[in-house]
Amino acid sequence: xxxxxxxxxxxxxxxxxxxxxxxxxxxxxxxxxxxxxxxxxxxxxxxxxxxxxxxxxxxxxxxxxxxxxxxxxxxxxxxxxxxxxxxxxxxxxxxxxxxxxxxxxxxxxxxxxxxxxxxxxxxxxxxxxxxxxxxxxxxxxxxxxxxxxxxxxxxxxxxxxxxxxxxxxxxxxxxxxxxxxxxxxxxxxxxxxxxxxxxxxxxxxxxxxxxxxxxxxxxxxxxxxxxxxxxxxxxxxxxxxxxxxxxxxxxxxxxxxxxx
Numbered sequence: 001x002x003x004x005x006x007x008x009x010x011x012x013x014x015x016x017x018x019x020x021x022x023x024x025x026x027x028x029x030x031x032x033x034x035x036x037x038x039x040x041x042x043x044x045x046x047x048x049x050x051x052x053x054x055x056x057x058x059x060x061x062x063x064x065x066x067x068x069x070x071x072x073x074x075x076x077x078x079x080x081x082x083x084x085x086x087x088x089x090x091x092x093x094x095x096x097x098x099x100x101x102x103x104x105x106x107x108x109x110x111x112x113x114x115x116x117x118x119x120x121x122x123x124x125x126x127x128x129x130x131x132x133x134x135x136x137x138x139x140x141x142x143x144x145x146x147x148x149x150x151x152x153x154x155x156x157x158x159x160x161x162x163x164x165x166x167x168x169x170x171x172x173x174x175x176x177x178x179x180x181x182x183x184x185x186x187x188x189x190x191x192x193x194x195x196x197x198x199x200x201x202x203x204x205x206x207x208x209x210x211x212x213x214x215x216x217x218x219x220x221x222x223x224x225x226x227x228x229x230x231x232x233x234x235x236x237x238x239x240x241x242x243x244x245x246x247x248x249x250x251x252x253x254x255x256x257x258x259x260x
């Protein structure tokens with residue numbers, strides 16, 4: 001599937017970070033893009049910049065997601081591309097002692113559930129609805145109707161201290177990739193996952209320069225942080241290679257996470 005103006009794409013989490021980089025990349029190649037994001041100010045600004053459609057969405061809300069798909073499809077037509085980048089992270093130990101009182105405490109279950117709801121269930125909610133829409137499309141070359149790309153993380157395989165919820169959510173994305181590819185194999189819809197390493201997202205960009213430099217030095221090669229453009233470049237490769245399906249790809253410069 002060659003990127004051009006005949007294609008429509010939806011990028012969740014498209015207002016910043018990897019999602020924004022992907023949206024810019026696709027729009028620069030003529031693709032009609034819709035951004036799903038909760039941040040209306042950033043999302044609208046980027047949409048105006050690249051000629052995209054912005055849809056304010058909380059991916060944990062069924063009604064929000066339904067309304068966003070309706071708006072995006074009314075403007076750009078049925079999408080053949082979905083890139084799920086919406087996500088969140090927290091860092092809380094499973095069980096620990098309070099620093100001041102020494103009292104035992106555990107990971108607040110509401111905080112654990114929130115990460116799962118956004119990262120894992122939110123991704124599945126969007127991809128299931130997108131795939132259902134793709135079923136109505138006429139197939140292209142090789143019988144292909146569409147492609148779905150989910151964002152996992154190398155933390156799915158090497159979660160660090162405090163990342164139980166985050167790693168569980170990203171591990172779920174990793175685990176569901178092949179079964180979904182099999183679910184959709186007779187419909188011409190491919191699905192793959194990307195496992196980014198340490199990327200220069202807004203969260204990392206807010207860290208002190210010496211901390212960013214230390215993170216970059218731990219990457220075997222190239223010795224730098226990943227960029228949204230690195231991620232978007234891989235997204236393009238996945239979209240354009242029709243034989244790439246049911247795969248989970250690390251994009252990390254060969255880094256391996258340590259416990260902390």
